[in-house]
Amino acid sequence: MSFLDLKNVTKIYPNGTKAVHETSLSIDEGEFMVFVGPSGCGKSTLLRMVAGLEDITEGDINLDGKLMNEVDPSERDVAMVFQNYALYPHMNVYNNLAYGLKNRGIDKETIEQKVNDAAKLLQISDYLQRKPSMLSGGQRQRVAMGRAIVRNPKIFLFDEPLSNLDAKLRIQMRLEIKKLQQKVGVTSIFVTHDQVEAMTLADRLAVINNGIIEQLGTPIEIYDNPKSLFVAGFIGSPQMNFLDGNLKNKTLSAEGFEIKDINSDFEGEVTLGIRPEHLSQSENGLISLRVELVEQLGSDNLVYGQLKNKKDFCYRCPGNQTIEKGSNLSLNIDNNKYYIFDKSTGKRVN
């Protein structure tokens, strides 16, 4: 049995909404797991069930070999960082950090030492006497993490903790969280709707949609090998291009071009997925793109345009290429880097 075990966990709210659907998942000790999915997909509910803040309708949650279903959140030895930090507004930073330790009956000197250690680690030693209202967003974020760290819990739970920060700080804190987790080595679950955050932080990633884990794996596995249309569309930025097509006798006919010798016996209506970065310009390419807009990011150019059938399409090329608005590009798909999905079920077929 692994460190955290979720077995057929289901959550049905009193009004009948099914938020989480028979989810099973194992997380190893020290692992950084990220739940990613659109808002309302049940990822936060799943996290809150691990914390004990939501009752479990069906199924079991085991943490470190102990069944947690009926255990009170205060007894679970988990720490959580909330989206709005939930710092205690009437206590200074020191007491914010010390509160959980005081409740556990730890003596004063030990508390002081633990708080000071955590403060040093997070570089908030100078603010210990300040109230949360006197701190900036990034500092509050650090205090919230400090509150989790001092208790040395079995598991860290992060509920979209970076979404209140501005873009620059978010990237900085993202790095710090990752570094910190590696340093402290605590098992962590991080919930986010931001796929870049998910990709960069995760040891393993669970892509969740409609209360079901669509795919579980390392970020690269999921990027390289999405198992469903949803995962393919959700992971990767800019989003994967999707084209309608038909698969018959191992030949895919999409609008305007054909791909032969496809490694699949599926026949019928399909959706072809091509990532913008898996294309390159070549003469007599499969795809002809009329350029409408070019976003120059410096390192890359994002080229947006339409295909012959007026379908929107995106192509990513190195930043040193000059591409004129209104020009026509001829693009080829890099070797076999395309994904074919059953149009009716969304499942990958190649």
Added chain:
Amino acid sequence: MTRFITSSFSHLILLIGILIMVVPVWMIFASSTHTSSMINMNGLQMFLGDSFYENYLRVLLYQGGFFKEITALKMFFNSFIMATGVAILSVVTSLMAAYALVYYRIKHATLLFWIIFITILVPLELRIFPTYSVMAELNLVNSYFGLIVPISASAIATLFFRQFYKTVPDELLESAKLDGANTWRFFVDFLIPLSKTMIVAMLIFMFVFGYNQYLWPLLVTTSEQYWTVVMGLKMMSGSIVHRFAFVIMSMVPPILIIIVLQKHFIKGVFQDK
């Protein structure tokens, strides 16, 4: 220039308002420092006289009532006990009631709250006889307990605390739970410190409410030992200057409470900013 005129005009109106409120009080105070023969001959006075100590000391120490058992000093003591008791008890009960209504999973908590709230429509005067008979059965007539308890459940304070608790974010409770706080600790460590300013405001409010009670103390005390200041205003006999002096003194405690606690009140408000 026009701005100067309009602002002077509005200040003038405000000044008139203040004068209308302050002048009668000042006249009573000024008159209470004269001798009674002076007032009887010349009417109310606008300027201070020289009998201040004489009049006020006599009022404080004069043995009043039918049985000459009570002094004004004792009445102040009684009123103080009663007002403080009402203030503390009603704030404590309201805090706890609001906590239960908001944070406990009570069925029909909203309905229960509105039932509590409806009691505002049933003032003490309306339920005074049943309340009296309950107190009489319990043998609490002529006691501080009997003076305080029947008016110490405040629907208004419960409303205020309930509305405040509803604005406290759920994450705070959840975070505290994960930090090992039980229901009692969350109440003591979080809700009470967070509602400090509101507690002070309610203490002022309920103190004045308790202090101003007239009908209830009149009914529930037969012994002069338990007379309160507001009752005493009517019961105290004496000459007109002594009554004036007593009226002026009766206004001092509520004003003092407001002055003393308002400091904390304002400090609390600004600290959170």
